[in-house]
Amino acid sequence: MNVAATPVSEKVVTVTVNGTTYEHEVPARRLLVHFLRDDLGLTGTHIGCDTGSCGACTVHLDGVAVKSCAVLAVQADGGTVTTVEGLGDEELTPLQQSFSDHHALQCGYCTPGMLMSATALLAENPSPTSDEVKVGLQGNICRCTGYWNIVEAVVAAGKGSA
Amino acid sequence: MTAVETEGTTTLQKGAVGQSIPRKEDRRLVQGQGVFFDDVKRHGMGYVHFVRSPYAHARLVSIDVSAALERPGVYGTLTGDEVAILTDPFFQIAAEPGGSVKDYALAVGKVRYVGEPVVAVVAETRELARDASELVEVEYEPFDVVVDAREAVADGAPVLHEECGGNVSYSGVWEWGDVDAAFAQADHVVKISELHFARFNSTPLELDGALVEFNRGTGQWTITTNNQFPGFAVIMMAPAMRVGTDKLRMVTQDIGGGFGNKITSHPQLVALCLLARKLNRPVQWTEWRTDFHQSMSHGNERWFLDTEVAVMADGTMTGFRSRALDDAGAYLRYEPLGGVIWSQVAPGMYGWRNLRLDFTQVMTNKAPCSPNRGYSRMQHLWFTERIIDIVAHELGFDRVELRRKNYVQPEQMPYETPNGCVYDSGDYPRALEAVLELIGYESVEQRRADAASRGKLLGFGIGSTLDSGTNNFGQSQLLNPDLQFSGNNEVATVKLDIFGEIVVTLGTTPQGQGHETTAAQVVADILGCEPDIVHVRAGHDSYWNSHAGFSGTYASQFAVTGLGAVKGAAEDLATQMKTLASMVFQCPIEAIELADGFARIADNHEAALPFMALGAIPNANNAGFPVDPPPMNARYVFRPAFQVPDKEKKFGNLTLTYSMQIHACVVEIDQETGVYEIVDYAAVDDCGLRVNPKIVEGQVMGATAHAIGAAMFEVFAYDEEGNLLTPNFYDYHVPHTLDMPPLKTAAIESPSPFTPLGTKGMGEGGGGGIHCICAAIQDALDASGRAIVTSSYNPYHRVWEMLREPERSRGTVEVISK
Numbered sequence: 001m002n003v004a005a006t007p008v009s010e011k012v013v014t015v016t017v018n019g020t021t022y023e024h025e026v027p028a029r030r031l032l033v034h035f036l037r038d039d040l041g042l043t044g045t046h047i048g049c050d051t052g053s054c055g056a057c058t059v060h061l062d063g064v065a066v067k068s069c070a071v072l073a074v075q076a077d078g079g080t081v082t083t084v085e086g087l088g089d090e091e092l093t094p095l096q097q098s099f100s101d102h103h104a105l106q107c108g109y110c111t112p113g114m115l116m117s118a119t120a121l122l123a124e125n126p127s128p129t130s131d132e133v134k135v136g137l138q139g140n141i142c143r144c145t146g147y148w149n150i151v152e153a154v155v156a157a158g159k160g161s162a
Numbered sequence: 163m164t165a166v167e168t169e170g171t172t173t174l175q176k177g178a179v180g181q182s183i184p185r186k187e188d189r190r191l192v193q194g195q196g197v198f199f200d201d202v203k204r205h206g207m208g209y210v211h212f213v214r215s216p217y218a219h220a221r222l223v224s225i226d227v228s229a230a231l232e233r234p235g236v237y238g239t240l241t242g243d244e245v246a247i248l249t250d251p252f253f254q255i256a257a258e259p260g261g262s263v264k265d266y267a268l269a270v271g272k273v274r275y276v277g278e279p280v281v282a283v284v285a286e287t288r289e290l291a292r293d294a295s296e297l298v299e300v301e302y303e304p305f306d307v308v309v310d311a312r313e314a315v316a317d318g319a320p321v322l323h324e325e326c327g328g329n330v331s332y333s334g335v336w337e338w339g340d341v342d343a344a345f346a347q348a349d350h351v352v353k354i355s356e357l358h359f360a361r362f363n364s365t366p367l368e369l370d371g372a373l374v375e376f377n378r379g380t381g382q383w384t385i386t387t388n389n390q391f392p393g394f395a396v397i398m399m400a401p402a403m404r405v406g407t408d409k410l411r412m413v414t415q416d417i418g419g420g421f422g423n424k425i426t427s428h429p430q431l432v433a434l435c436l437l438a439r440k441l442n443r444p445v446q447w448t449e450w451r452t453d454f455h456q457s458m459s460h461g462n463e464r465w466f467l468d469t470e471v472a473v474m475a476d477g478t479m480t481g482f483r484s485r486a487l488d489d490a491g492a493y494l495r496y497e498p499l500g501g502v503i504w505s506q507v508a509p510g511m512y513g514w515r516n517l518r519l520d521f522t523q524v525m526t527n528k529a530p531c532s533p534n535r536g537y538s539r540m541q542h543l544w545f546t547e548r549i550i551d552i553v554a555h556e557l558g559f560d561r562v563e564l565r566r567k568n569y570v571q572p573e574q575m576p577y578e579t580p581n582g583c584v585y586d587s588g589d590y591p592r593a594l595e596a597v598l599e600l601i602g603y604e605s606v607e608q609r610r611a612d613a614a615s616r617g618k619l620l621g622f623g624i625g626s627t628l629d630s631g632t633n634n635f636g637q638s639q640l641l642n643p644d645l646q647f648s649g650n651n652e653v654a655t656v657k658l659d660i661f662g663e664i665v666v667t668l669g670t671t672p673q674g675q676g677h678e679t680t681a682a683q684v685v686a687d688i689l690g691c692e693p694d695i696v697h698v699r700a701g702h703d704s705y706w707n708s709h710a711g712f713s714g715t716y717a718s719q720f721a722v723t724g725l726g727a728v729k730g731a732a733e734d735l736a737t738q739m740k741t742l743a744s745m746v747f748q749c750p751i752e753a754i755e756l757a758d759g760f761a762r763i764a765d766n767h768e769a770a771l772p773f774m775a776l777g778a779i780p781n782a783n784n785a786g787f788p789v790d791p792p793p794m795n796a797r798y799v800f801r802p803a804f805q806v807p808d809k810e811k812k813f814g815n816l817t818l819t820y821s822m823q824i825h826a827c828v829v830e831i832d833q834e835t836g837v838y839e840i841v842d843y844a845a846v847d848d849c850g851l852r853v854n855p856k857i858v859e860g861q862v863m864g865a866t867a868h869a870i871g872a873a874m875f876e877v878f879a880y881d882e883e884g885n886l887l888t889p890n891f892y893d894y895h896v897p898h899t900l901d902m903p904p905l906k907t908a909a910i911e912s913p914s915p916f917t918p919l920g921t922k923g924m925g926e927g928g929g930g931g932i933h934c935i936c937a938a939i940q941d942a943l944d945a946s947g948r949a950i951v952t953s954s955y956n957p958y959h960r961v962w963e964m965l966r967e968p969e970r971s972r973g974t975v976e977v978i979s980k
Contacts, residue, residue, distance in 0.1 A: 027287075027289065029289065030289075034288075037200075037201075038203075041203075042194075043194070043197075043198075043200075043201035044193070044194020044195065044196075045194070046198070046367075046368070046418070047200070047369075047448075048367040048368065048369070048418075048451070049451040049890065049891045050450050050451045050452055050890060051451065051890045051891055051892055053890070053891035053892060054367060054891055056367055083194065084192075084193065084194035085193070085194045085195075087193075088193075092189070092192060092193070096192040096193065099188070099192050100184050100185065100188035100189070100192060101184065103182075103185070103856045103857065103859075103860050105188060105191055105192065105674075106419075106673075106674030106675070106676070106860055106864065107366075107367075107368070107416070107417060107418045107419045107420075107673050107674030108187065108188075108190075108191030108192070108196050108416060108418070108674065109196075109198065109366075109367045109368045109416075109418030109419060110367050110418075111191055111192055112194045115192065133899070134899040134900050134902075135899075135900070137899045138898050138899050138900050139898075140899075141367060141891065141896055141898065142367070143364060143365060143366055143367050143419050143421075143864075143867075143868075143896065144419055144674045144860075144864045145860060145863060145864055145867070146863040146864055146866055146867030146870075146897070146902060146905070147867070147897075147898075147899045147902050148863055148902065148905055149860065149863065150899075151899065
């Protein structure tokens with residue numbers, strides 16, 4: 001017999017973010033990106049659209065690059081998240097350094113998402129060609145650079161780590 | 163394939179200036195440690211959501227916020243009726259008729275575009291604020307809508323602002339030289355009935371917004387925001403709010419792109435200020451993407467009607483005349499300045515001496531226009547480039563030769579245009595040669611044949627363009643003689659602190675242009691140290707006293723005004739440091755040099771004071787000096803030497819510098835579908851001395867990407883009811899990685915004789931990509947129907963239409979020859 005359940009409006013989630021495990025009560029509808037930014041204060045992850053189009057909010061969830069505006073916080077329950085703040089420690093990763101070396105960022109707003117997408121790409125394909133980088137980053141919008149230097153930076157970082 | 167080739171790393175100076183040093187901003191930004199306005203939180207702050215009009219034109223019959231206020235977690239609301247009591251309408255730049263526009267922070271009495279803010283709701287969370295907004299009941303009485311500028315000026319059109327007596331905000335005739343004589347003497351007159359520059363903007367990835375706090379004790383608001391022209395914002399806000407500008411503390415740090423689109427957020431900022439005061443708590447607003455597309459800072463849409471061009475038999479162009487019809491949208495937030503700013507580049511890069519433009523700006527039921535990268539000049543430069551290519555097409559001239567022949571020549575520099583603007587320096591023919599070499603112009607015909615063998619139409623196009631920078635705000639008086647704005651300014655401070663720290667503050671609001679880096683380069687060379695030890699404060703804060711009325715980052719000027727101020731302050735500090743060292747060493751100041759982080763006697767390096775000692779003396783160890791030691795603190799206001807232009811003749815120098823770009827591209831069009839691809843692209847830039855060539859190239863690349871988007875994909879399209887059809891990044895396609903062609907860039911340097919460093923402002927790019935893509939499409943279509951490109955926006959389906967019905971556009975052009 002089915003009994004219509006009362007919709008859950010709040011839920012406690014346990015999420016490991018950048019190596020620290022957080023237990024937090026969140027509204028069921030809270031987006032992962034708002035959980036990271038507002039509840040945990042990890043403001044490196046950005047928001048640039050309402051439609052999952054721009055990729056500024058890209059993080060890694062259980063090792064996979066996802067747009068955190070298209071994931072609910074409750075879907076991350078029990079999961080492991082890495083944000084831009086979790087890349088490297090005090091030292092820049094080779095990819096972060098390559099972004100600076102190649103002037104692959106201007107305003108820096110899309111950069112965290114770009115770095116997370118590119119880091120995921122390099123994990124799968126350590127020495128991508130520029131065409132492979134373009135495919136790997138097609139879900140991330142940058143309005144400042146025209147992408148040329150971003151693609152160069154990722155290709156160069158790949159060669160460096162190969 | 164991505165190919166980036168950079169040439170021309172010539173630098174004119176030794177030291178840090180001229181070097182592509184890594185940016186100081188980068189480390190925090192790649193670590194996610196930038197501070198954008200939306201990253202700043204305050205205890206107990208409320209989130210703001212705007213209820214927006216679903217109608218393009220309607221009377222506000224009633225507003226009921228009671229249900230929203232009853233919702234738990236809702237802190238309060240603000241309506242247009244309250245705004246109309248608490249504030250005065252914003253000051254209007256326009257003379258009559260546009261001067262009668264009544265514009266408030268929220269709609270008062272009626273709405274004039276879809277997305278216009280009607281009510282603001284504040285709640286404990288952004289989700290609650292959004293939910294509660296749906297409980298606000300607004301009753302509208304819809305009116306007829308006008309979205310086409312050509313219809314808005316017709317008799318009987320719906321009128322947006324009754325006080326204006328029609329939809330025209332500004333009109334004026336701009337005429338220089340002897341236009342009638344030029345046409346009487348012309349061997350050919352080329353007539354073009356209609357050209358259209360489409361509506362789009364740069365859609366910065368970070369949306370508008372602010373955190374606003376009200377200090378009840380001092381009556382002051384602190385506005386943490388991403389507005390990119392705080393000097394202008396407070397000039398608009400303070401009189402409307404009936405307070406002094408000192409009551410509005412504007413704070414920015416990192417800004418996620420601006421491109422001019424973040425200049426006119428002052429209505430929203432006023433609404434937030436009223437709410438922070440009313441609710442006695444900090445309020446925070448972050449715009450939604452759809453809100454931005456519907457309501458913020460569209461680029462000016464412009465028609466050029468009944469254009470005529472006077473051409474001599476040898477291809478010399480002597481003049482043009484046209485009617486420009488500019489569509490400002492529903493309100494004048496920075497407009498009608500677009501009605502004068504185009505005239506900074508009235509003849510484009512060409513030697514035309516006889517010009518007439520009958521300029522009319524109208525208001526329509528669409529989002530308000532505001533500056534957008536290339537503001538107003540881009541539209542006009544696209545027009546001049548279309549003229550060149552259409553004239554060549556119709557009269558059989560070679561497009562390259564026609565440009566070479568008609569460009570202003572290097573030996574004419576500095577060149578006074580027919581309207582009194584002074585092109586400071588440049589070598590356009592040399593830049594043209596450079597771009598032709600980059601793109602491999604000599605092989606174009608061979609590539610065309612190769613493409614034809616694959617069933618593709620290949621086209622080659624050039625776009626020559628200017629990036630005029632450092633406005634003379636006196637040009638506003640050409641639109642409204644009563645305005646009290648003229649000249650320009652920017653401020654910097656440089657100080658040596660107690661432990662020898664070199665600290666720089668700027669009045670600017672950078673959005674990725676690398677001001678912290680280039681300012682440090684300039685200071686380092688003057689103080690004889692490395693840029694690493696120069697600390698440039700990030701962002702803008704009107705508490706710092708490093709700003710003036712025109713402070714901000716807009717209109718291609720930092721390398722002139724901002725760095726001019728930095729240079730002035732650093733030189734002042736250098737003199738103070740030498741003076742102090744000469745007091746300590748009891749030697750003439752001329753004997754002191756600053757080098758390697760010391761003030762020392764030039765021919766006795768043993769007698770050296772480290773910066774730390776110099777900083778400590780006036781700040782913390784100043785007893786015993788017979789006279790005051792210099793304070794080690796310098797503030798400099800850079801002011802370019804402008805005159806107010808002649809208002810009768812509309813004559814005078816409107817900008818200090820003229821950067822130049824020439825773009826060239828090759829497209830291949832599929833004849834069956836109209837789908838096309840840019841297969842080769844090159845851009846040559848000349849912005850005078852490049853303080854940091856890599857940053858300059860980055861700006862060229864960014865402007866190129868915007869132009870490609872505008873030419874191929876991006877448009878704010880409206881239906882007849884005034885609904886925006888492209889309100890998000892699904893429908894409004896901005897270029898992605900896979901859309902980008904291979905790019906080659908190069909630079910030449912023609913230092914400006916008018917600026918402190920030989921630099922010119924740059925960054926807007928003048929829409930060169932739009933011009934060259936239009937030209938390349940027209941060239942490709944030459945082999946199939948010979949259509950004329952008459953719009954700046956040419957998506958695949960439009961190219962397909964031109965292939966199918968070439969006579970439609972051909973019919974808009976006519977040649978009359980003697």
